Amino acid sequence: MAVKTLIEAIRDALAEEMRRDPAVIVLGEDVGYRGGVFRATEGLIQEFGEERVIDTPLAESSIVGVAIGAALNGFRPVAEIQFADFIAPAIDQIANEAARMRYRSAGEWWCPLVVRAPFGGGIHGGLYHSQSVEAYFTHVPGLKVVVPSNPYDAKGLLKAAIRDDDPVIFFEHKKAYRLVKGEVPDQDYTVPIGPAKVARPGRHLTVIAYGLMTTYALEAAERAAAEGIDVEVVDLRTLYPPDKATILESVKRTSRALVVYEDNLTGGFGAEIAAIIAEEAFPYLDAPVMRLAGPDLPAMPYAAPLEEAFMPNPEKILAKIRELAAY
Amino acid sequence: MAVKVVMPQLGESVTEGTIVRWIKKVGDRVEKYEPLLEVMTDKVNAEVPAPAAGILREILVPEGETVPVGRELAVIAEAAQAPPEPASVSAGVKGAEAADVAQQRSSPIVRRLAQEYGIDLSQVKGTGIGGRVTKEDVLRYVAERQQAAAPVKEAPPPAETPPAAPEEEVIAVSPMRRQIAQHMVRSYQTIPHAWLAMEADVTKLVRLRESIKAEFRRREGVDLTYLPFVVKAAVEALKEHPVLNAVWAEDRIILKKRINIGIAVALEDGLIVPVIKDADQKSIAGLARAIADLTDRARTGRLTLEDVQGGTFTVNNTGALGSIISRPIINEPQVGILTSEAIVRRPVVIDDAIAIRSVMFLCLSFDHRVIDGLTASRFLQAVKGRLEAFDERASVY
Structure with missing residues (x-):
């Protein structure tokens, strides 16, 4: 291939x-x-x-x-x-x-x-x-x-x-x-719209992400594994309609959830995922549902250090993973 | 030294009390056993005596407030002692409360697991933020407890065992014995047990069993005892009275949807209670097979962790040991335990005649926090009615 x-x-x-x-x-x-x-x-x-x-x-x-x-x-x-x-x-x-x-x-x-x-x-x-x-x-x-x-x-x-x-x-x-x-693959295939995918199985906590954030979350998960934190990464793939079953199955197992998205924190799509977990997996949670997202700014800044400050990246995700694992 | 005054336990089922009146004021001198305050509970009103002589240094709960048993109400400074800085006393109290809050703060999953496994969370070492007990901590504790309970090898006697006098003999307590002891003490101390017994006329059931037991043995390969009939009757009575298939959780009662019946199996060196899962979905024959399987594996030490977890009610066939009446201790955190006693032939008055009938006692211990005599009696009547209804037309399939 x-x-x-x-x-x-x-x-x-x-x-x-x-x-x-x-x-x-x-x-x-x-x-x-x-x-x-x-x-x-x-x-x-x-x-x-x-x-x-x-x-x-x-x-x-x-x-x-x-x-x-x-x-x-x-x-x-x-x-x-x-x-x-x-x-x-x-x-x-x-x-x-x-x-x-x-x-x-x-x-x-x-x-x-x-x-x-x-x-x-x-x-x-x-x-x-x-x-x-x-x-x-x-x-x-x-x-x-x-x-x-x-x-x-x-x-x-x-x-x-x-x-x-x-x-x-x-x-x-x-x-x-x-x-x-x-x-x-060169041959014809489709990936169905709807189902999310467990991109990396893990036991201690679930990181839910999509787009570039999935790549970053997987990188952070690899580094967390070296510290003994076994992270599961769920790649949403389809945001709407959301695949609640895969999200909830994972979180019910790990009892801890971190949602990562690049959009502004407030009202971003990850907020909906956090709400689904809080509402439907509450009896299984061992820690608050956490979010890591871009700050509430009118737009992505141009200056490189400011852009870096805006973007979630593997280091920031790893820090949040540590915080959630220690809760 | 400062002595704490706490809300006393005024009666078995009392969990909280209301401060009616402080008889002493801050700064008053009190003698030991002198009435300090008046407390009202839903059962009694009582004066709380001072636990020590001294000066009433601080009142922590004002009149009119309701607090749980064990909550600190006041501080008495002993008379000989110079009064400490008030600030340091209250700071100490606040610090203690903060630590308590950190330890008591449990996530939903931790609370659920503690409930499920009957765990006192204060016994679990917390590794989370601020010493919080996490899900992993609870699961580790459960695994360790199970390991300790597994009768693999005798634990060495503890070092502090006093040397035996010549006319005494010291027996090391096996892990299973210790586990049973802890469980029994916890159950008896935390559950206000109440007890009922009823007599069931099982003449027709005896006839039924006599008529089919040889054929059953041949077809099923296991003996048909009375226990599956009792379990069946109990399961159907539990469906009618689901509040007995439940758990007391202080501020609420949790009804269990599944009916998982624990059956007590006597071993030479102890007792174990494997569980028939979803007993309501089994026929008499199915129950007989499940009981035979669990009993066999219990006696040969082949039960798995899964086999002994998740019970929602317990049945104990004490009759098999010859008992005709007993007062079982509840398998905490369940609500009730039922015993079926020995079946004896006895002259019984029916209408105006005396007949020889086969009768057995059914005994029920129940958690008086959850139900009262009325519900318990109705439940036991239901068990009795079903046992008496088995006759030669009844099918075991």
């Missing part, structure tokens, strides 16, 4: 799905001849042509609006939002139209749409190229929200998202794009 980066896995998934199904189209800013600013769509326009790989104006609301229209007319559009920070103008289309299409038409219409968006910091992107915005969408029933942490899951989940008949918001951590590598 070939070892690939996360971005290569995304590109493979797009190309394979476009070959498999002529209804699959890609649209977004610079997705055509430029191949996407991160090169996620490189080579697609040469293979599939301008009719299926569409360069759009810099207008996110119209990118998603056009994609919804195409979806309702039999296409399976994959819309790219160049940076998740720019998705705000499209929220009306996503939340008010795509998410409720099936519900408001009593199942007569549906919207097989994927919105891909690179998110997250740690790449010196500053205020407008670093945000984590998943919590805007995990609050919207009717959407599925997916965040792969590794190349294998990225390819399998993106294929599953494209084949899903309802809208999927697909967040890709841009620092993970080339940092995280792994074996990816």
Whole structure:
């Protein structure tokens, strides 16, 4: 099996799905001849042509609006939002139209749409190229929200998202794009939307994470093991709807839970995970449910030391693991 | 030296008391046994005497407040002693309270495990923050206790054993003996036992068993005793009166959903109580097989930890040892224990005639904190009624 980066896995998934199904189209800013600013769509326009790989104006609301229209007319559009920070103008289309299409038409219409968006910091992107915005969408029933942490899951989940008949918001951590590598099969496979995965089994406490934070949590867990703390890492993969069963099964076993997310602490998606644990695993807990997240700041700072201070990283996760283990 | 005055235990089932009135004021001189304050409980009102002579230095609980038994109420400084700085006294008290709070603070899982295994958390060494007892600490304690209880080898006699006089003999206490002793003392000291006995006419049950026991032995490979019938009757009575399938937890009563019946198995050197899990889901034949299996493994030392845990009620067939009446000690933290006594043939008055019938006593010890005589009697009536209803038409499958 070939070892690939996360971005290569995304590109493979797009190309394979476009070959498999002529209804699959890609649209977004610079997705055509430029191949996407991160090169996620490189080579697609040469293979599939301008009719299926569409360069759009810099207008996110119209990118998603056009994609919804195409979806309702039999296409399976994959819309790219160049940076998740720019998705705000499209929220009306996503939340008010795509998410409720099936519900408001009593199942007569549906919207097989994927919105891909690179998110997250740690790449010196500053205020407008670093945000984590998943919590805007995990609050919207009717959407599925997916965040792969590794190349294998990225390819399998993106294929599953494209084949899903309802809208999927697909967040890709841009620092993970080339940092995280792994074996990816060449043949066709999907990873189902929904189930979380125990990325590392352990006995003493459970760390729940997604995206780049899964990679960091696994690194922290390795270092904690050297100190005699056996950490289980649960990779959510799908945020919404959340896989409560896997989360609760793990926490009931370890009795201790730490939720790690890069978004601002208050109201971030990890807060929902903490609430699920507190509500449904209370009799099994041996310590308070803890969270490690970005601080409540208006945006990711640009200056390197400040960006470092904002981002959760393996050292910070390890410190929190020690605190939880000692409780 | 300062002497502490604590809320006394005024009656067996009393857990708290209310301060009605302080008879003495701070600074008053008190004599030993002189009334210090008046306390009201739900059973009695009483004056609490001073435990020592001296000066009433500090009153810690004001009039009108209700506090648990054992809570410190006041401090008496002994007369000979120069009065210490008030600040240092109260600081000492606060420090002690803070330490208590740290030790008492238990997480939900720790509380649940302590309940399940009947553990006094103050006996467990805490390794968590501020000496907190963690889940791992409890599980380690349970494992150690089980190891200590396993009758693998005789423990050496403790060093402080006094030398035996020529006309005495010293017997080392085996780990199992010690475990039984501790368990019995804890149960008898913490549970206010009350006791009931009823007589059941089991003539028809005796006939039933006589008619099928040979065939049962041939088909099932185990003997059909009376015990599975008693367990079946107890299980059905527990379903009708679930409050006996429960645990007392100070401020609440925890009803157990599963019915797991412990059966006492006598060994030459002790006693062990393996548990029939989900006894309500077994037929008489199933119970007979489970009992035979557990008894056999108990006598050959092959029980697992799982076999002796999780009991919710206990049945003891004391009749097998020839007893016709007994007063069992409850298997703490359960609510009740039932004995089935020896079946004897006896002249019994039925209507206006005298008949020879097979009768047995059923004896029940119950936790009087959880239930009273009325519920206990109804439960025992239910057991009796079911045992008397077994007849030759009853199926054991």
